[in-house]
Every structure is written in structure tokens, then in C-alpha cells.
Amino acid sequence: MTNYKFYQIDAFTNSAFEGNPAGVILIDNNWPSDDLLQKIAREINLSETAFVQILGVHKYKIRFFTPTCEVPLCGHATLSAAFVLFNELNLKTNQLIFNTIDLQLHVDYNPKNKLVKLNFPLYSLQQLPNNTEISQILNLPITELYACDNNWKMAICKSEIALQNLQVNANTLTSNGYGQIILTAKSDSQNDFVYRCFVPDLGILEDPVTGSAQCTLAPYWSSVLNKKELISQQLSGRTNTITAQVNANNISIFGTCTTVIKGDLMF
Template sequence: MISIYTVDTFTSTAFSGNPAAVCILEAFPEDDHWLQQIAAEMNLSETAFLCAMDNGSYRLRWFTPVAEVDLCGHATLASAQVLWESGAAYGVDLLRFHTKSGVLTAKRLDNGIELNFPAEPPVPCDAPPQLAQALGNSQPVAVCRNRLDYIVELASEKEVRELKPDFRALAELPSRGLLVTGPSEHPDYDFVARCFFSPVGVDEDPVTGSAYCALAPYWKDKLGKSTLSAIQLSARGGAVKLQAANNRVLIQGQAVIVIKGLLVQ
């Protein structure tokens, strides 16, 4: 039987932040269908599948309930927490994950975990018809995109918080999803965000680590500062500390294991 975990991420408190499932395998199956079935069964925004390579290195893949994705921050954070807390990576303070987005690292801190991810800076673009329909009456300050997502800046935190997107229109976007951001009204945060991934089966993600690969460089250029803090305005919510430099983004957060079970094959 295979151990499987549910981990709440970007939080120090259970039942908040963004939950991810983590499954440690001895080897990946030849057919991805089984992995997709497990992700659908877990029915969380992402399920991470890990397979050890050598000391401190792992192959890592992420699946939503309906599709594999190229990059996921919160499930990487969850994976690191499981490896350390379970003792599977005992004595290793820097984990290396080999993924579809290259080698990602997780560093153990005194009060959390620091992920080292590639920067995915967005560039200005025209809004496709599906995006304009999805946003309704909201008027973007800017529309951008990177290889993964569309990024929309709205004028205020209030507009971001009150946005009610058309998920059917969002599902037709030619991208992984949509990141909506704006300036924070709270002095402890530089900006706010909400993240919608209807094209891959997740209408709104609670806290999205990979989104900050785009949002950190975006707000770095806009605010002229490389160390940033953000809050994601989902129902569960979560806070993220960021540093953008040298084509990388450092993402800090905490994680809590809330469920441990056995997968019966």
C-alpha cells in the first residue's frame, strides 16, 4: 500500500490555506491514467506524485482532477513538508525536485520552507474575447500573459475581492488560467491576488504558489522593490513572502499535514 497525505499549505493552521495531496511512489507507472484517477479521487486543486532519485532529489509531477500541469507551488511546498515530517528526507535540508519546469528546490527554514522557482514574467497583450466576457464590467488597468496564464491588474483591492468572473467563459481561455491582482489596502502587504484555473478544472485556487512566479516580477517592476509580500483573497486565504531576483522567485510559506492515509491498490 502507498502512503498518501493531505497537507494545508501557505498556512500554519489546519483547515486554512491551500490543501494539496501528496503521494510518494517507488516508481511512476507507465500509464498516466492511474495518476489522473488518483488526482480525481482526491479532488483537490493538485495532487503531487513523488519518486526518489538519489539523496535529496525527487521526480515530481502535479495533477489537477482533470489534467497534468507544468508548475505548482503549493503542492511542491506540501511535498517538502511530507518528506521532512515523515522522515523520508531525514538530514537533508535542501530538496531538489526534477519537474516539467526544470529543477526546483525547497530549503528548510527555522519557521517554514523556501521554494526556489523560475520567474515567469508577464508581458502586455491584448485581451482575448473570453477574458473580456469573463471579467464582466471590470475594467483592467493592464492585461498581460506569460507561457502559463493571463494576468489582469485591477485598480483596487476592493475590485479584486468583489470580482465575480464568468467561469464558463474562463474555461475557454487559451491558457492554464487567469491571475487577477491589485494593490493591497493593508500596510503589511504589497499586493493582493485571486487565481482562477477553470481551463484545468479548478475555478478558484485558494493560494497559488506558481502564480507568484509571474506576480512577483510584475510588482517588482511596478513598485521598484524585490522583496514583497502578498495575500490571496480566496475564501480560505493565505499569505506569501517573496523575493524576485536573477530570473528566480523565492517563495516562503508554511505547511501543516492534516490527513495521512493508505492508498489501497
């Protein structure tokens, strides 16, 4: 019988049943096949499950799967995996490194307040000339549209209220080439900006809290607002707060987590 340690973590929150839930699976010995990883992620059925294996001193391999496919980067699952290692396994360090498929991610931990800092890449933005189509598809005024790294598109909305009330159809988004899109607006409250993420191309209609979206959002709003440190909220219905800091060559994403389930995956 195969046995893996399993954790379900609510990320970007310090309250259970808020933030974004992620699965974290610890791999002890031989790395499973991609087919098995995908079956496990489908069984867990969260937006992302992170699979983690130790490589050396404070260095780990990490991969991310949605219920339908592998993704190259995931913010809340990285945060959750780091939280498990620091808080549940009580690592004797406050720094570690995750190796993804193509990145090396440096992570820091403050044990006093259980705050995790992720150092993530800055995504490039290429403004697209026509935002009329997406405005018509969403029935939502869009002022700017961008193509971003990792197949994301980002659209700038005029109104936080309109964005919050938006209802979308997955088939409409995917059939028109917008199956992985970030929608964002300047905040009307104490936050700097708000956003929502729809990713039906990856088997998720709407993600509750998308940490990797900060790779695009933070540099954009930093330029618009002339600020290096930004506080944002994802309008998903699950309470969350993300602080991001724009650096010269990367961004730092800060968040807390809470453990809601831990046990064994056996088959």
C-alpha cells in the first residue's frame, strides 16, 4: 500500500474556510508518474494540489496540478507547501528553496507571526490593441487589455462594483480565447486594487485567491499608483488579503495560512 502525508491548507488567510484551499502532498521516496499525480489531484479536487519532495538541505522539488492538468506556477499552493514545511514539520530554518519545472523560488518565514514571503517572477505585459471584444463578451467596460506570461490575459475594469457583480460563462470565455483571464480594478476601499481570476482552460471557472496573478497585477498597479508595496483583495466570496512588494527583478508576496485537514492518502 502507498501512503503519502496529506494536508489541506487555506492560504492567504488566518481563518479556516476562507482564503484559497490547496492540497499539499509530501513525497518521501520515488517520484510518482505524471498520470498518478493527475489522478491524485483529481481525487482531491481542489483548484491546485502541490506535490513536494526534499532534494537537499532546505531545498525541495514542487509541482502543481489542477483536477485536469499541470500548471507551471501556483501562488497559493506554494504558500501552502511552505507553511506545511515550516509550521507542520517544524523545519529548523526560516528559509527554503522550491524548484519548480523552470524556476527557483526563494521563500522566507517569520515564526513570530507565521508570515510567509514568496519571491516570484515579474511577468511581462504586452498591451493588446482591441478591448472592445472582451467588453462585449463580459458586458463590462474594459479600458485596457494585456497579454501576459504563462498564457494569461489581464483586463482593466472601470468599476470595482461592476467587477464584483460580474457573472461569467465558462464556455463563452474559452470559445473566445479568454479562458485564463485576470480582471482588475482600482479599489474603492482601503485596498489598492481588487481582482478576479477566471481559468476555465485549466478546469477552474473562478479561482478564490490567485497568488501568481500578482506577478502581473503588482507591476501594473505599482506603475499606475506609483507605489512599491500594494495591498489587494480578490473578490471571490472567501475573505483574503495579499500584500505584494515590487522589487527590481522580482516581486515578494506575503501571506499567512491555516491548516484545516491533515492525514494520510492511502491506496
